[in-house]
Amino acid sequence: MSFDRIQNALLNQVQFSKTVTKYSIFLGTNEFFEDKENIELAKLGKNEELRNKFRDSYKKSLESLGYQHFGIKQIRHYYDILFASAHPKGIDFWNKACKIEIDGQRKLF
Secondary structure: OOOOHHHHHHHOOOOHHHHHHHHHHHHHHOOHOOOOOHHHHHHHHHHHHHHHHHHHHHHHHHHHOOOOEEEEEEOOOOOEEEEEEEEEHHHHHHHHHOOEOOOEOOOOO
């Protein structure tokens, strides 16, 4: 997902109406695009904060579907992985999996 595209959609909602519609359907609401704080973040080019707000909107959408347990892993500045589970065992699995690096090396702590 390109946050430049989301930034443009926040600033030019008529011109980028297809993008607004696409992500509003994904989030289950268009509140993200109506939020004045998000529009201001887009104007200021604060993409990391905007990315966090988008992720929070997605998490809120998942909560409305019954997911209660979440894990987030940031992959440098490229993207976030959001894990959601309706069962507490799911987050236990997630936490154990996150201790294993891509090369198979496990983290001590």
